[in-house]
Amino acid sequence: MGRKAGALLWRAGLAALLVCGIGLLPWLSHTDPALTVLKARSADRDPTPEALAAVRDGLGLDDGPLHLLGQWLGGLPRGDAGRSWISGAEVTPAVLQAMGVSLLLMAVALVVALGTAVAVCARTLYLGAHRRLDGRPSGGSGSAVLAALPEFLTASVLATVVGVQLGWLPALGWYGPQWTVLPALALGLPAGAVLGRLLDDQLPAAFTEPWALAAAARGLPGRTIARQALRRSVPGLLPNLGLFVVGLTGGSVAVEQIFDIPGLGRGTLQAALAQDLPVLQAGTLALVLLAAAATGAARLTARLLIGPALRDGALASLHRPAPRGRTVLPLVHGALLLAVVAAGLPRDPLALDTAARLKGPSAAHPFGTDALGRDMLARVAHGALDTLLLALAITAIALTAGVLLGLAPRLSGPLVDTVNAVPPVLAALLVAALWGSGAGTPVLAVSVVAWAPLAAHTSALLRQERATVHLTATRALGAGPWYLLTSELLPAVGPPVARHALLRLPGIALALASLGFLGLGARPPSPEWGLLLAENQPYAERAPWAVLAPAGVLALLGALAVTAADGLRRPGRRPAPRPAAAPEAAPVGAR
DSSP states (O other), X not given: OHHHHHHHHHHHHHHHHHHHHHHTHHHHTTOOHHHHHHHHHOTTSOOOHHHHHHHHXXXXXXXXXXXXXXXXXXXXXXXXXXXXXXXXXXXXXXXXXXXXXXXXXHHHHHHHHHHHHHHHHHHHHHHHHTTOOOSSOOOOTHHHHHHHSOHHHHHHHIIXXXXXXXXXXXXXXXXXXXXXXXXXXXXXXXXXXXXXXXXXXXXXXHHTSHHHHHHHHTTOOHXXXXXXXXXXXXXXXXXXXXXXXXXXXXXXXXXXXXXXXXXXXXXXXXXXXXXXHHHHHHHXXXXXXXXXXXXXXXXXXXXXXXXXXXXXXXXXXXXXXXXOOOOSHHHHHHHHHHHHHHHHTTSOTTOOOGGGTTOOOOSSOTTOBOTTOOBHHHXXXXXXXXXXXXXXXXXXXXXXXXXXXXXXXXXXXXXXXXXXXXXXXXXXXXXXXXXXXSTHHHHHHHHXXXXXXXXHHHHHHHHHHTTBHHHHHHHHTTOOHHHIIIIIIHHHHHHHHHHHHHHHHHHHHHHHXXXXXXXXXXXXXXXXXXXXXHHHGGGTTTOTHHHHHHHHHHHHHHHHHHHHHTTOOOSOOOOOOOGGGOOSOOOTTOO
């Protein structure tokens, strides 16, 4: 009971620290909130000393940040989050309305994500149900391409083609359930592709567990075995599913902006830009509470699915050695990516040719030109140096931090929940306010949040691995904690978490691109991929190559990451098991 109380206090303290830090943001960044609020209220009004003094007096800024923060916190028990500094309206109704919009969008996007994840795993489930798996995931690299497509690019294409040109679904606004379809597709497809790859990574071992072999020997239908294998594999992914829930709610800023959706992520971003502190603090608090609720629901679901097996140490490891195999796909994808970079590096990414504006692909310009006549191949290649190197560095840092913090779940669990409540966009704004905006802003912002999914994954896998029969036997033979950690736990958990990190590599590059797309990263004329997408998006209909070039390279990076991740497996060889040798055992969780 004492441990639970300590964890609750630790979680509450982190949430309070985050909210208080946001409340002190204007003073920490050495900016005058009165000036920002005056510009937001009336852009044409001159910031005279009298006008600024009137704003300070009306907002109570002269009383200091601590007084304002205490006043805001004091109203929360009554449901009063204050009034907006910009509009003067009450904050609580507006935030609740925005949260309702985001929750509805998140629910539909989650349905799309789960459907996509099942589609990614469909072949593995089919082969496993018919006993044709060789121990490796059978999903292709198409899911990686889908996961690497920028959400804002997918949203733009859906809005332009499906919404405007074809007129099948509404593209702008928020007036009913049908307005959720296109933005939910833009959000759910990439998230589902990542979840599907993670699930597809665990299913082969689930189909070779004793209960599955016994069920096949007894003649149980393949769909029943597949359903139980799915149930066996899901608990290890539930923490990441909880992270996706929060990410789909607060991290969908670009999609909400493209479709003009009055959601919580967009409202929080606008409040941060305008330094509307009551709205910003209330929005952040709502995200923190949502993160805590999603994490609690994920843990409860995992306990319901495999709780008794965790308690009794009756699980088998899902991370046993897989059969060795060779594939040329990583070499093909890597060679293609290297060829693009090598072909574009000798070219000048800043050379202007106004006579060649928006020219299509040709021998002189294989990827065409942009609106200023600059060579797109050169810009994509030079942008790759920055984007890929930064993404690789952030991935390595996130993997190290995620594994280390995942080994201490009591410390990292509340920290993961709190960090995950801060979308990369809001993190970038916080970083920009404290250290200034520039090329390093998105790097630091993404690094702050990138480790959280890996830490959650590490903790979930360790929890299951500690409950395996072989670990219980090894402990009974006298093995100490250090031996168990270095010889049993890390060799079993390390490869799947490393594969997860590689799967996240395109997402990290995508996050950097998204921040550049929103104007929170590098500045023109930098060829950073996010800027390339942002600069050329207005010309997508007239010159689609200007957008498809950086998007295609991002998709190629995703395919490379997934095919390379498939090779990161625990070394060793084990023969394919046969149903005839199956022991008499029941499926985990079956009654």
